[in-house]
Amino acid sequence: MNTDSQKMSKPSNDNASNSDNDEIDLMALLLALLRGWKTILFFILLGLVIGILYSRYVNPTFRSDALIQIDEKSSGLPALGENISDLLGTENSKAQTEAELIRSRMILEPVVDKLHLRIKLADLEVSAIDKIVSDRTHTQINSPEGVALRTTEGQVRISEFNVSQGYLNKPFTLSREGADFVLTNGFDDFKGKLNQPQKFSGVDGQIHITVNDLPTDNHTIRITKQSLQTTTDDINKSLSVVEKGKQTGIIELSMTGANQQQTSMILKDIILSYIGQNQSRGSEETTKTLKFMETQIPLLKKKLEDAEGVFNEFRKKYGTIDVSKEAELLLTENSNIDVQLNELKLKKADLTTYYTEEHPLVIQIDEQLKVLNDRKQTIDNTIAGLPELQREFLKLSQDTEINREIYLTLLKNYQQLQIAKAGQLGFARIIDLPISTYKAIAPKKLLIIVLGSLLGAMLGAMLVLIKNMLRNVVKDPERIEAKTGIPVIATIPRSPIITRLNKKKSSNSRLLAYADNNSISYEAIKSLRTNLVFGMPSEGLGFQRAKVILITGESPGVGKSFISSNLTEVFTQLNKKTLIMDADMRLGQLHKVFNMGQANGLADYLSQSNEQTKRFNNPLIDIDKTSGLNGSDISEFIHPTGIENMDFMPRGENPRNPASLLANGRFDHLMTELNLHYDYIIIDSPPVLAASDAMILAQHADKVLMVTRYEDSIEGQLVYAINQMNKANIKVDGIILNDVQQGLLSKYSYHYSYAYGNNN
Template sequence: MNTDSRNLSKPSSKQEDDDIDLMALLFAILRGWKVIVFFAVLGLIIGILYSRYVNPTFQSDALIQIEESSQGITALGSDISDLIGSEASKAQTEAELIRSRMILEPVVNLLHLRIRLSDPTIGYLDRIKSNVTSTQINTPEGVAIETENGQAFISQFNVSQAYLDKSFTLTRSATGFILSNGFDEFKGQFNQPHQFSGSNGKVQITVADLPVNAHPISIMKQSLQNTTNAINSALTVTEKGQQTGIIQLSMTGLRQQQVTLVLRHIVLSYVDQNQSRGSQETTKTIQFMETQIPTLKKKLEDSEKTFNKFREKSGTIDVGQEAGILLTENSQIDAQLNELKLKKADLTTYYTEDHPLVIQINEQLDVLNSRKQEIDNTIAGLPEVQREFLQLSEDTAINREIYLTLLKNYEQLKIVKAGQIGFARIIDLPISTFNTIAPKKLQIWVLATLLGAMLGAILALIKSLLRNVVKDPERIEAKTGVPVIATIPRSPILTRLNKKKSSSRRLLAYADNNSISYEAIKSLRTNLVFGMPSEGLGFQRAKVILITGESPGVGKSFISSNLTEVFTQLNKKTLIIDADMRLGQLHKVFNMDQANGLADYLSQSNDQFKKFDNPLIGMDNESGLIGSDISEFIYSTGIENMDFMPRGENPRNPASLLANGRFDHLMTELNLHYDYIIIDSPPVLAASDAMILAQHADKVLMVTRYEDSIEGQLVYAVNQMYKANIQVDGIILNDVQQGIMSKYSYHYSYTYGNNN
């Protein structure tokens, strides 16, 4: 025993290594492989359940070509094209137009997409078991859904604003159906339109069929905005390539026929809107011409009638060359004025008077009117008869030219309208492929497994960081100030044997005497032999070694029993005492009973114990044997030179028994008859027995378990011994596991023996 506080080495518990050891982190993760495998398997199970829970998703595709401009008008000539102008459309603009309510609303109304049906009896487990659950199908006739008790078919369902996006329940009754929402309840008959008045407005419904056995059906009328948003979330409209003018439409859903039908009607709705939009300009021009043609015809007839009367009255007049030139020029100016007026009338249907094109035409009209005024002034200087002749003939020619031009353009536009097809062309309509695009089960399983493994690795790392276990001998020495005098590797053979209840011998000498574990125990013995204090004068005194630990389960009994056995090989008489009177298990190592041991000896009455006041009483000095009163508590183990004192029956106050002086008498007597006494004591943090027993020890050893003991607990246990003025002489790192995941291992498989 060494209790000189001046020689105590103060542990440098505050010394910390702040460097991050990446290899140590990797090993910490690998050591948690069981946690990683558990979470990986758990993730795989969740992935499998999820892939069965989610309904399969299908997809349909369609292609539309967007032409830069319509070719129907330009094919008839540049003149009529100039009257109408050109229209250009970009694919990106049209892609956004397809997603608008203008295109989607007709489809929503045609297929009753605002009516939502579902089966409330299908739960989470049902979806996992069946893998595929029935969903609604929309047709122009109504909405249907299949259940295990039959089909539900609704052909009409309209509600007031307050009932939108609110769920109702439909059930079959003896006479028809019952519609309820928890507050209102309406009754009706099949295949008959009904209008009900509820607390929040009116409800119109026509039910064609419902499942039997009162199977409920949930029904809801969605708002138009929510319905179009749902369609747009499933609809993808993109231009295929760059500047190709080809738009690809893709739509996903839970039922292939439903997806194909909805996408088909979206394509047709867009094409119809596109065609009507493309012919709108031509239609307006034709309507304008139809209003002008009768007026111009009447004006031409009047001018011809007046001119003919003048000719009948005045006869034929020879107009001079100058008058002819003026007449021709005036006619041309009138034709140009008429053409400009037509263009202006067409432009003003789209633009205001302030538009640059309208202003430009007004300027041209001003120039022509100015020239016409000059010609009129010149003609005014001609003789009266000639002037009147020229005036009447000019009016007739102008009216005829205007009428014929307008009539020609009118007929041409009618031909254009008949052949006008718009600038959108359907390339591919959607078809049903019945190929699921989701869930991709294999990808889900792999991803779920990887995520589970990652979560397990993170938890293993966090556990390793938070639960700072004993691993590095150098770190232990730095934190406790106590040298690690031995590292004992795990014995796989002994570990397997200890799991078998039928195994009788658990000492390394009998189970695994050719192992590095056994060699490590022998190395510990050598360290202790040379580290023991030299013997003084007087009576022979045994070398006492106390073996304890910071907490239960560190393997101190394993170290004590095997260390005692290797001491016997030195031809030294040894005794091992199980001083853990609470939970000692050494008697199982030697296949003995725990009764009649240390606790029983210390619990003797005072009268029985008086004869031990003199340690020589009861001793047979000639034979060197222990007196009969003590010998009845000590047993031979069957191993030469090795005796054993079990813990005895469970006492109520083990610490008090050790402190009442009787243990001192016991050690005084035993010291005379043994060379080595090894005491297996309770853990330091579990009981104070080790501090009492250490008063009789020459060496105090602390056992800790590799990658199991908590580093902080070990440091605290050593500090507790120091506070009691007890020096811990060494730490034994037990159960060191070798391998790639064990960074700190100082043993190699190097043994002598017969390998045959």
């Protein structure tokens, strides 16, 4: 019908931008967050609800504290003198080392065994909803007598539960049947009597259990025997052992748990276990030395008695021998050497109970013994030169003196060690034992609720920003023009009244002229009409006098039918005969705007037989005042709308291939006939990206307008749709930005036009 030369000549924007602006518009981000306030509020409320539910679901956590002081060395030995202290040696203890020792199995295992901490009970009848509703659930209580757990239907009491290695850390269930109980692991069922020790043989080993009490029948309890390693690991997770300050020697112990009394009791037993081990460790050296002395004293006593007996017999037989001064000095020196040798041997014997022969201290004593033995050998050689009788006297008197000195020294040290052992207290003492405050340290409900709300706000903001970045919607007219090179010829504000009417299927007219004729939306449609009237040729070429305007969009739902119907209505106000055609033969909805049916429309006309097509080629006989057509086959497909100078052609019944119908020449003939009887023809076409119909229909249009929806359409889709039209040599004359919303949250609300008075 018309070519590009027949279309209105309009300068294009040659300076269109081909790349995105990489600068971050902070104001745009803020506005995006404000526009997404509903999403953010939803996640804030969601975080608030989750925080409240979590704070009620989790059992309260209690804490117990205690203090221990670590001394540098034992306090029982220094007062006994330097000699005995040297005999036992000294031992330094660092607080950090002791802190690690407290967490060891050596300290924790006695506590675990005493309180049956390896037995774990759980009430399977307590659900997550019960925990939330009750705000607190019962926890097991461990004592030397066994393990107990309160339930809503009775109490559980287990005094013994020992299993073989194969059953460790594997859950069993307990239930009551009258005076009996049933223990099962899903494979084996064991039945026993309450209050009686029971022994069962299973696939994985032996089970020893004593059940004292259970809730009512069919109330199931889960029971598990943990391994020692698992139990001590669990204790260490809730146990904190740290030194307060630096080099203070004060260790602070703290433990957390779901039961205040239970937590304090376990921590107290851990402290007592450590103190007991500490005292035992502090007196261990003294005990070993005393045992050694107890074995040596009887032997030395007998040896002394034997030496005195031989010496006395010698004196009875030969009388007293006057030993020379030299011999006396040699004897004295030899005696002193023997005393030193015995003391060194005693020390070596004591050291070898702890160290090997290669230890530096043992090697040092061996070297001293060698020097003394060499000197003793020299003296013995000198004495050998004395007369035989004198030598015998010296030998016997020397043996007696040495044995007496050794015996008395050992006896003295033995008595001193007994006194020392009685006074030894160890190097650790309790400063504060744990006490029960019954003040929960967790959960901090207010903090959890606040954090939940903040996390919800952060998540909501992140989703809004991510959505805003991934879904770059149409907002700024200048940006649209820069990216597409097509001018935005109209911005149509949202009409709240029409929006509400569209939600009601039973509503009648959805035209602005009847529903919202005082709105700025209606004035914007009139401004669009003015733009189009002055932008098109004043007269048609030859017999063509109708101005054809094609309205399409990049995707469904942009509001092209709203623009088409209201634009057609405002053209009728110019006393011009207008026709609105629903060319979307797939999903067109214009018939609902005029409260009509979709039958007898464009698809029906294009689908009629060749014979009907030939008849249609005859000239029209008459033109009706309302419809513009009468006495012609085409008249049955065009319907009056009830609005003066306005007719409507619905989409018709759903055809198989709408694009083929438009391209077979019948639509060209239709447009030729319609141009004879109308001043303006508005064609509502399918979206460009959904079908190719718009490209076929555009060949008959004087103006091609692209409708896009504010903050809903995607910029990339709009640009792609226009590029597709350009590739088909179709010029898009303008873009209509529809459903623009005004407000403080809109950065581009200045694009609104304002109504002035009550114009028609």
